[in-house]
Amino acid sequence: xxxxxxxxxxxxxxxxxLKSANEGSSDFxxxxxxxxxxxxxxxxxxxxxxxxxGDQIVDLESLAATGLCSGIAANSMRLAASAPxxxxxxSGAVAWAAVRSTLFNALKRDASHQSRVRACLLPxxxxxxxxxxxxxxxxxxxxxxxxxxxxxxxxxxDHPLLPNYSWVPVGYHGRSSSILIATAPxxxxxxxxxxxxxxxxxxxxxxQKLDYEIELGAYIGPGNALGQPITLDQAHSQxxxxxxxxxWSARDIQAWEYQPLGPFLAKSFATSVSPWIVTLEALxxxxxxxxxxxxxxxxxxxxxxENAAQxxxxxTLEVWLESERMRQRGIAPKKLSSTSYRHxxxxxxxxxxxxxxxxxxxxxxxxxxxxxxxxxxDGELGSLIELTKGGSTPLxxxxxxxxxxxxxxxxxxxGFCERAGAVxxxxxxxxxxxxxxx
Numbered sequence: 001x002x003x004x005x006x007x008x009x010x011x012x013x014x015x016x017x018l019k020s021a022n023e024g025s026s027d028f029x030x031x032x033x034x035x036x037x038x039x040x041x042x043x044x045x046x047x048x049x050x051x052x053x054g055d056q057i058v059d060l061e062s063l064a065a066t067g068l069c070s071g072i073a074a075n076s077m078r079l080a081a082s083a084p085x086x087x088x089x090x091s092g093a094v095a096w097a098a099v100r101s102t103l104f105n106a107l108k109r110d111a112s113h114q115s116r117v118r119a120c121l122l123p124x125x126x127x128x129x130x131x132x133x134x135x136x137x138x139x140x141x142x143x144x145x146x147x148x149x150x151x152x153x154x155x156x157x158d159h160p161l162l163p164n165y166s167w168v169p170v171g172y173h174g175r176s177s178s179i180l181i182a183t184a185p186x187x188x189x190x191x192x193x194x195x196x197x198x199x200x201x202x203x204x205x206x207x208q209k210l211d212y213e214i215e216l217g218a219y220i221g222p223g224n225a226l227g228q229p230i231t232l233d234q235a236h237s238q239x240x241x242x243x244x245x246x247x248w249s250a251r252d253i254q255a256w257e258y259q260p261l262g263p264f265l266a267k268s269f270a271t272s273v274s275p276w277i278v279t280l281e282a283l284x285x286x287x288x289x290x291x292x293x294x295x296x297x298x299x300x301x302x303x304x305x306e307n308a309a310q311x312x313x314x315x316t317l318e319v320w321l322e323s324e325r326m327r328q329r330g331i332a333p334k335k336l337s338s339t340s341y342r343h344x345x346x347x348x349x350x351x352x353x354x355x356x357x358x359x360x361x362x363x364x365x366x367x368x369x370x371x372x373x374x375x376x377x378d379g380e381l382g383s384l385i386e387l388t389k390g391g392s393t394p395l396x397x398x399x400x401x402x403x404x405x406x407x408x409x410x411x412x413x414x415g416f417c418e419r420a421g422a423v424x425x426x427x428x429x430x431x432x433x434x435x436x437x438x
Contacts, residue, residue, distance in 0.1 A: 006284045009033075009104045012423045016107045017114050018121075020054030027416070027426035028052040033103050034276040034427070035241065037083040041128040047083035051099075052276055052428070053107055055124055060099075062120040068106065068113055073098040084134045085277075089221050089240045090364035093281075096221075096240065100281055129275035131181050132243075133219055133365030138179060138271065139355060140215075140247055140369035141171040145345040147374040150386045166296050169346040169354045171371075174247075175268035179367070182244075182274045182430045188407065188437040189269040191253035202256060206437035207266075209251035209391065210405040213372040214317050214382040214413050216341060217245035217273050218348055220366040227359040232304045235349035236280065238362070244274035244317075244413045244430040245369050251385055251404065271369070274413070274430040285422040288314045288342050301357060302350050311347035316340050317373055317415050319382065323400055324408030331398055333412055336387060339373055339380035407436045 008014070009031060015022045016030040028034065034052050039045040050057040060081035063069075069077045076095035079088040088095070106117050142148055145165070152160025164170065180186070188210055192202045221240040224230050230238055247267065254266030287310040292298075317340065322333035346354075351368055374382040381387045384404050388394060391403035405411070410433045416426035 009100055009281070010285055010422070012421065015109045016053060017109050017111060018054045018056060018107065020056065021107070023054070024424070026054055027428050028054055029423050029425070030104060030107055031423040032278065032282050032425045033100055034278045034282065035080065035085060035088075035132065036275045036277065037085060037130045037132040038122075038127045038275070040122065041126055047130050049081045049083055049085055049088070050122070050127075051080075051103055052124065056121040057124055057127055058103065058107075058117070059120045059122055063106075063117065066113075066116050066120070068116065069102055073102045077102065083130065084365065085132050086134050086365040089133065089219060090223070092222050093237050096279060097281065100279065129181050131179055131273060132275065132277055133367070135176040135179055135365055135367045136363050138174040138176040138367045138369070139171050140174045140267070140371060141169055141346070141351055142371040143169065143344040143346040143351070144370075144372055144374050144382070146343060146376055146380070147372040147382060147386065150374060150381065154385070154390045167299065169302075169351050171351070171355070172262045174271065174369070176367070178268055179271045179273060180432070182272060183432065184272065185433045185435045186248055186270045186272065187435045189250050189253070189265065190437055191250055191265045192256055193252045194256040207250035207253055208404070210434065211249045211251050211384045212319065212405065212411045213247045213249055214319050214339075215245040215247055215372060216315065216317070216370045216415070217243045218351070218368040218370070219243070219277055220352075220362045220364060220368070223362040223364055223366070224356055226361040228361075229359060230352055230356045230362075232302060232307055232349055232353045235352035238352050239280050239348055241277040241279040242283070242315075242427070243277050244415050244427050246272040246411065246413060246430055246432065247369055247372070248272070249383070272430055272432045273367070274428055276428045278425060278427055282425055283313055283315070283417065286314050286417040286419055286425070288312050290347055291342060292345070302353060307347055307349055311349055312342050312344065313348075313417075314340055314342045314419065315415055315417050317382070318413065320412040320414070321397065321402070322410040322412065323397055323406070325400060326398060327410070333410070334397055336395070337379055337381050339375035339382060341370070341373055343375045343380070344370060344373065405434050407434055409434045
């Protein structure tokens with residue numbers, strides 16, 4: 001037991017009877033237990049809920065049928081086994097904890113009925129995944145002050161941050177219909193771009209400045225009634241869990257269209273999410289104090305002692321890039337950057353509270369994006385527009401160069417948490433291939 005132990009399910013001394021869950025490199029140890037929606041790859045089976053352990057998936061539908069669960073755990077397990085996961089998300093923290101505790105005790109080394117649980121496993125390599133929730137609404141925020149400053153400098157060198165940034169968790173309403181599960185390819189979009197020098201009208205062409213944005217996605221749990229805001233100290237219990245998120249951007253299209261109402265076609269063509277949702281419960285040992293400039297003020301509805309003391313999360317986020325040429329030559333993907341979500345200017349709870357302060361109702365399965373996550377150093381930049389300074393400083397990739405993404409590029413995100421006294425918790429990966437314009 002350590003100071004980071006919140007309850008039994010975080011105990012770093014506990015191991016699973018499934019060997020692959022105990023390997024130090026595993027993304028999914030016993031202390032993680034993230035949720036997804038899956039089925040056997042290439043089959044016509046019904047989609048259903050599952051939980052990752054090591055290199056396997058616990059088929060929760062099969063587990064619920066074994067009769068090993070009773071009471072609230074049995075009812076909660078049936079909700080977690082259903083696809084999509086909206087009803088389980090709506091059931092709240094008590095139900096989520098009951099499923100986590102039941103799985104933890106069924107999978108730990110000295111558990112009874114191991115053979116019955118083993119019969120409910122499917123190798124992850126034999127599965128395919130769906131977007132885990134029916135996402136009614138998707139909101140993307142802009143929580144990284146470093147990203148906002150870097151991009152702002154490209155357009156407003158003397159005043160990169162607008163006056164509202166330090167006061168308002170800036171966001172916009174995105175498009176839920178084009179949210180894609182990891183591994184689904186992304187097609188280069190068409191759109192209008194600004195008139196070329198000497199031209200009298202804009203161009204209509206495939207995007208020439210396609211970019212990625214490394215973010216976290218947060219799934220809403222029970223939600224709130226219309227007209228009933230969620231206070232800051234209530235907000236954390238409204239969050240079911242996090243995934244990796246790539247909010248693709250067509251930078252040249254966005255530059256022409258975004259004023260005065262913000263992003264539109266430059267963002268709505270695709271947003272990719274990873275299949276595994278790591279619960280907030282699994283991430284509790286990695287909560288850290290909110291990092292802010294001491295001179296930065298916050299309005300009272302966005303401030304609390306608890307949020308300041310442990311509202312942020314230390315989650316490492318990595319971006320890797322693999323070109324078509326690299327694949328053909330057997331060259332491993334190249335890491336472009338590595339940052340941490342602890343650098344964000346606004347916490348997850350502040351996003352929920354601000355989103356609802358006007359009475360807006362959030363519903364189970366709604367998705368919030370954190371916005372591109374960048375850190376203070378050059379090695380922590382979460383997008384190509386930052387890494388290449390707007391395209392003026394190309395990157396080198398084993399003999400190739402990049403200012404923005406080219407057709408055949410594969411973008412790979414990885415996320416994980418590491419801290420002394422706690423077991424490593426990770427998100428799996430989010431990988432998507434860029435296809436040519438239609």
